[in-house]
Amino acid sequence: MTEKLKVLFVSSEVAPFAKTGGLADVVGSLPQAIKELGHDVRVVMPQYSKIDSKYLSQIEPVLYFRTRVVWRDDYVGVNKLERDGIINYFIDNKSYFDRTTLYENDDKHVQFAYFCRAVLEMLPKVDFKPDIIHCNDWQTGPLSIMLKEDYQIYDFYKDIKTVYTIHNLRYQGVFGKEILEDTLGLPYKYWNWGVVCHDDCVNYMKMGIEMSDMITTVSKTYAEEIKTAEFGEGLDYVMRMNGDDLYGIVNGISYKDNDPETDERIYANYNSGDLTGKSENKRGLQEELGLPQAAEIPMIGLISRLVDQKGLDLIASVIDELMEEEVQLVILGTGNNQYEKLFREIARRYPQKVSANIKYDATLAQKIYAGSDIFLMPSKYEPCGLSQLFSLRYGTIPIVRETGGLNDTIQSYNEVTGEGNGFSFTYYDAQDMLYTIKRTISFYQQKEIWTKLVKRGMESDFSWKSSAKEYLKLYSKLVDKKSN
Known part of the structure; x- marks a missing residue:
């Protein structure tokens, strides 16, 4: 039996609160499957004004503090909502997240740098020290490098490991090189080492790949495809260089939320025995x-x-x-x-x-x-x-x-x-x-x-059961605990 792990999922969208694609479905259901295997799993996302009012009305305030995004002094509200036994934290800042669109904003590089830093600074304040921080896609790309550069000098953070999942390599979070100092507050050694840049731009996706402890993507075939020029979206060389730390685990779906026998959204219920x-x-x-x-x-x-x-x-x-x-x-x-x-x-x-x-x-x-x-x-x-x-x-x-x-x-x-x-x-x-x-x-x-x-x-069974166990094996490998 795997020792009980503490895992924090960090994502820019989570179903049912905010969704533009499959990322939200994954982070809305995978944590539940891992929790059901006996682990302490929590989730954090931005508190967008676009979240449905029926969920916004249930969100409870936890605490607030201030953080700095280089020269910016910003408010951070931390709120939560428990759903199906999972604590979901929400990072609240109306200046950054009260927008008409989730991602198509001119300052999105600042939005998500702020989000990553707020998440890291939230952890000791809510008294949750994860063994694993599981980041997802370009919006969380800066978190691993921030953790290593600014926080692991402190005892609370020093043993935390990061997993970075690529849901779609095409969307990379590409910005001008000036944001390295202006927004991320990182020394130029990272630029010179090539771990944060691609094509003379800061690249949040590459940053996440290079600086996280382990990389996963969402199917075994895609894990091999992205090592090639045809599917690598310009970062195939990065995927090949990090190939030893890259794992493909196929996504599942929630069989509880998607059950034709009980689904109230469809015209009539049915099962395989009665069609x-x-x-x-x-x-x-x-x-x-x-x-x-x-x-x-x-x-x-x-x-x-x-x-x-x-x-x-x-x-x-x-x-x-x-x-x-x-x-x-x-x-x-x-x-x-x-x-x-x-x-x-x-x-x-x-x-x-x-x-x-x-x-x-x-x-x-x-x-x-x-x-x-x-x-x-x-x-x-x-x-x-x-x-x-x-x-x-x-x-x-x-x-x-x-x-x-x-x-x-x-x-x-x-x-x-x-x-x-x-x-x-x-x-x-x-x-x-x-x-x-x-x-x-x-x-x-x-x-x-x-x-x-x-x-x-x-x-057939394409629920999260088997994939959740595969993630647990990777987590356990990182924290040097015995897996099943």
Whole structure:
């Protein structure tokens, strides 16, 4: 049995409080899985004004103090909310976090440098000394170097280790070199050593990679991909140099929060033993979105940020050929204007086949997972992906490109052996994708095979149980405690 560990997750977003993507889902559910294995796990994030009022009204004040971000003298409020047995701390400063957007601010380098320093200075004041501080993505990149440079001279901090998780290497937090002194307060030796800079800019992601004690990313395939020029986003050399400290652990999802048998957000509940409710969800979704209510027509769902990464150019190039098939296509998401306009136009041209919902709507997302027959994820790259896991949980069969976590979680159906839990294509090619969609539709018409696939997906386990144990082994390795 692993000795009881104290772990602090530090993240710029945490579900259900604030979410722009999969990072929030991970930090909203992984700590719970680690806690259930017997450890003291807490979470800290900024207290954005955009947090839903039902949570803001529950947040309790803990303490306040002042900190310095070089020449800036700033207020720090520390508040908390306990949810499902996890203490969530919130760093409160309206000047930094009462904004209309989480990340698209001109002073975001200061926002998150302040956040990292406030988190470190909070710890002795709330009497919580973690064995591990688990940082996530570029927004927490400065924390490890601040810990080593400014705080580990003090007894309270000297044994604390840091783990840094890369959720998406593309977003790096890149700023002018002047912020090294002006915002981070770091000596130029770090610039000269190359641990904080890339392409003559300060790079928060590189800083986190170089200065943390251990690095993880969100699937085994992605951990190998980012060592290459094709997927390394310019930092592939950094990943290769730190390869001995890099581990890939596939993300999971919360099976408690995403259970078709109890989910109140969907039209009807169901389980793998009785799929009647699955059909009711399809009818309900077709009715709500104004599509023909036809059980025999396969419905393809797509829930995504509408950006290049997600393979949307493949869909655009074969959309007319796809519409020749007996299918319905339901899209949900926001993003680049070109793709928003594209899907609106497709829905206008094919009103009986396409519903384009250009918005963020968490409830509609669950209805699409439950009501669709097929879920499409033709990503150019995908560090892990969660949508394919939600789809399986709700009995919706994924079509994915074989990259990153999609490759690690979806095994293409083999009609000879009967193995597989979805369908996949290898090359980033629109015709390969279209062929795979047509192949999937052909099996949809074979109800005995399709039902087996649906039940197999629903009965598979992509919860956090096994991944949480892998994280614990890494934590224990760092603090020199015996793992299971």
